[in-house]
Amino acid sequence: MVAWYDPGVLAKTGLKSLLSETIGRQADRRLLDAVARPQPLAFDYSEDGDGKAREELWLDYVSDLGDGWDSTYAVASAVMAPTLEVRDATGQVHHTEGGDVLVFGGDEVYPTASVEEYQARTVVPYEDALNDRRHRPHLFAVPGNHDWYDGLVSFTRLFCQGRRSRGWQTRQQRSYFALKLPHGWWLLGTDMQLESDLDASQVEFFRKVAAQMGSDDRVILCNAEPAWIKQQVKPHAGRGFLDNNIDFLEQRILGKRVSVFLAGDLHHYRRHENTEGRQKIVAGGGGAFLHPTHLPRVDTRPDGFVLKECFPSQKTSRELTWRNLLFPAINPWFAAFMGFVYALLGWGVAANLNEGAVSAPPLREVLSAALQSTGSLLVAAGTLLGAIAFADDRRGKAWQKVSGGVHGAAHLVVALLLTWGVSSVAAPLASELQWSLRRDFLSGLLLFGGGALVGPLVVGVYLLLSLNVFSCHPNEAFSSLAIPDWKNFLRLHFDKDGELTVYPVGLRRVPRRWQHGHSPEEPVWVPDPRDHRATPPALIEPPVVIGRSKAPPLTLGTGQLAPALVTQDEQPPAGPV
Known part of the structure; x- marks a missing residue:
């Protein structure tokens, strides 16, 4: 695990962060890529290779990875398995399958982005975890703030140039993307890492994507950070008038088509749900150090979202804090x-x-x-x-x-x-x-x-x-604790009836000892059976089933519209809308 209180790591990370913030404000790479790197409006996974409509699709979501080997590789090994049997708290076993699509939800490497760090902390663990066990998934990646520490240069080289590795195949050309999924489902991945804002070209891109959607289509929106928690926990750091394009995207362009909000950045699992069944899920357990879950102001949301589950529990989180002694x-x-x-x-x-x-x-x-x-x-x-x-x-x-x-x-x-x-x-x-x-x-x-x-x-x-x-x-x-345990990822299943089932998979304690696998059909490294304290993957909570229903009409939330994107026909009235 990264030693975050090592003076050398602190100095290097602080310098990279300062340079990224300074240079990024002067030259937003996303604007250059929008011109130089054409990308289709959506990558279509609603059909198979023969042009027939897919009846079902499995998709995996992993965020905040590329820290310690034990934690990152343990998650990768579970994600890359052809099938995975996971138990819930009642003992019931659920059968899941490895995803055809793999989405990295942000912060793909720690402490700072570079080709060497990506290779050692991200690429190699996933290559060794896959080996020859199954086909390589198509990978799409959302950049987080740590990916931006070198101005997104290494991220672009690795994820946005159609490169193949032994662990995956990439397709995206920009740092944001749209996936068309079976039965009217869509997955949108944004890049909001320059002052938590979306550039105008990106929002226009998603406006065009939204125009391709049907009235009853549903959206899974992947942001690198959970704005719904950030604004509640840190109310003094609210976004200003020029930093509200993410609100414009959610409220004016997509509206309540968004059935599921996914985010990382906070390194634990947390799910909020409202009375309409819409979900806001933080799943930042791909390999980075654990974050606490016992912050009191994130339990109940003012817009009706209520905390349903967190991993680890708040009691455990509070007890873990005592390790600072x-x-x-x-x-x-x-x-x-x-x-x-x-x-x-x-x-x-x-x-x-x-x-x-x-x-x-x-x-x-x-x-x-x-x-x-x-x-x-x-x-x-x-x-x-x-x-x-x-x-x-x-x-x-x-x-x-x-x-x-x-x-x-x-x-x-x-x-x-x-x-x-x-x-x-x-x-x-x-x-x-x-x-x-x-x-x-x-x-x-x-x-x-x-x-x-x-x-x-x-x-x-x-x-x-x-x-x-x-x-x-x-x-x-x-x-300071660099806890490698309490990891998680999400396995999403779009079934033939159009329902989405979310399987939140957790690893209570990752292995600390490994040994070579015996065949290409196994990972390169498998847990050492002498490590008796390691626990197998299991469901954090019962599967979350989200049905399909017609989306309500678009409505405006609080806040002002992004001025650069408001046309003459869309001028807002004076004052907040």
Whole structure:
């Protein structure tokens, strides 16, 4: 799994994110591809190779993959199986088949996009999982923010040039697409990763696709992130007037034709349903670290969608957060970094106190020495500002400053107490060991070691309290844990009666040990039978069956229409519509 608190990974990912955001705003690749890369309005899977209407189709949806091998490969192995028997909570066994179509729902690689990372973390696991077990599925991919970190260059090379690998065959030419499925079903994949917005060419593309739909056709809309949750959890980050094309697409072009909303970005399973039977499903369990499910404001939606199931349960999610008390052991490189910071905070102070010291100095003398040390004060200011910048702003800027200030102050107090303790033991310990470098070197060593233990522990306690008490830092509190388990994907079946059945498949604990398969009809790697704790794929909840019925007329939701796409005949009245 990616070590997200490794200082090197943090620096590299932050730089790539900054470059992507800066360059992307100046040159939107989607606009160039719309001109240079023609693509059919829809890839037709409603008919077979002989031109006859398909009676049924299996399709797999996997999102947020390409992180750790164990997690990504375990999901890939289940997805690429010719058939998969999965049990539900009652013990009933359901027969499913590997999809002819495979959809990646966003963030196909971590931590940043590059040809090498895609190859190692995404391509090879799926090639080894398929081997010669069945035919290669047709792959369509939705880009997420991590795919955009190199300006979508590697994503385009891998998924948008008709390339074949031993694991799949690609067909799309742009970063968005439309699939025509049997019995009037459609699947639309968007690219909304530049400030959570769709460019005008993309929305016009989907307008033309919608014009090909019948009045009773149904749509599965795949976005890289669940806007219905993002806006609820982080209300202060609402979209502005220029960033509302996704609303325009959902409300004005597609309307209630959308029976199913699919998204990743949050690395767990969560399903909301309204009284009309429409579904909003987050299934971001393709391989990335687990995200928490116990954020209180995502349970009931203001537009009538109610939480039906989540995986893992909220109780389990809350319990998993306590693993942050093991932060120093789980994140050793970050622990080393914190040891260095604590050494910078206290070494100069300890050195001044060591001169002529014959006994332990009082705490007030340590505080006085710290306030007189210019170097320590500069590092302290950097620590405080860094903690404020790190703090979650979902409760507003004032909350960010207060919580970050408390976190930074906790580090400074702990560092002061550690310096006091080191100053008290350095002199007699150095004398007893008869070290030639004596107290200053020993003080620095003790400060580094103590800081490497208590510094990350302060961070872990801060993240634990932030999430379990104040519902903040869900990403940071679980990326620190790099949990490879609780994975999931969706298997969709369009049957001969036109019904869609969604099978939410979960893997409670992925294997940690593997051995070579014995034949081409097996994956290249199979779970080691000695790994007794690994669990087989099983249904997270009973299959979700969605019938076909005539869509209601298009209605407008709240918010203003995208101005670039409103024609003279569609001018909205003054004020919100």
